[in-house]
Amino acid sequence: MPFRHIRAQLAIVFAKIYYFMSSQPPNPSVLTLFPDSTLEDSVRTWCGNAVVAENVGYARHAQVLSIVHSKSNNGKNHEDIMFEVNIDGRTSWVLTDRNAGGRDGTSSHSPSPSDSHADLTASLSSNVAYDCVVVPAYGKHIAINSWINNDPVVVCTIKIHPDTPLSLAKLAGLLPLISARAKLYNPMSKQCYWYARAIYKSIRKKYPTSEVTMGEAYSKRGKHAKVLLVPCHVLKEDLKFIEESWSARILEISKVETISQV
8 A cells, every 4th residue: 555545544543533532522514514434426416505595604604715726737637626614723624626427436527628639639529527525524635535545736726815715615616617608518618627717716806815736737738748738718798607606695695594503
């Protein structure tokens, strides 16, 4: 077993000890949204669960500190987004990305676009995109790195200003809207590059005071094999639609009663 996998398992063990021996046991919602084993679910399902009565109070309390746009460095050229979330003084992580179809539980994240230039140009056919949320065991960063196994390199990081907080509940309102804006996966336009960029641009547009730091892979974003630029432009009308819909969705979520209120 690779050393990083052993480290991931040890991190999970210590997280379990911390949670269950704490003088202040976690809200049951913690174990629903950040379970003790790594969870993968569709964006629609996980985000929907985050804003139901049982979880919405907790999701409103949890705050997104930063958004990390990453690119794989192992030949797959895949891009994803990770969120650093503060939960009662603890840091947990959530990943979201787009793939062509689902995952069988044994394969790694599918390349996006395909592995070769020939595959890229061979077909413009689309299929239903699989936009997912991956939550590592107890939100541990090392566990998610072990799960995705793609040697990520940072493209850029957005740090949310504390004066304009982004709650987990608000984030749960955004991701399904972006998925719905492009339901079909197309390797030449609506692939993982587009999905990551749409999230990045939507958050930057709504939180203009956030701080952006360019990473090692910034010049490689939206590129296949580090040099082949792949179409992944997010249209202005898409961003306008997402912004307006997100504001409306945040209002809807704010009206959801918690389980105690019910």
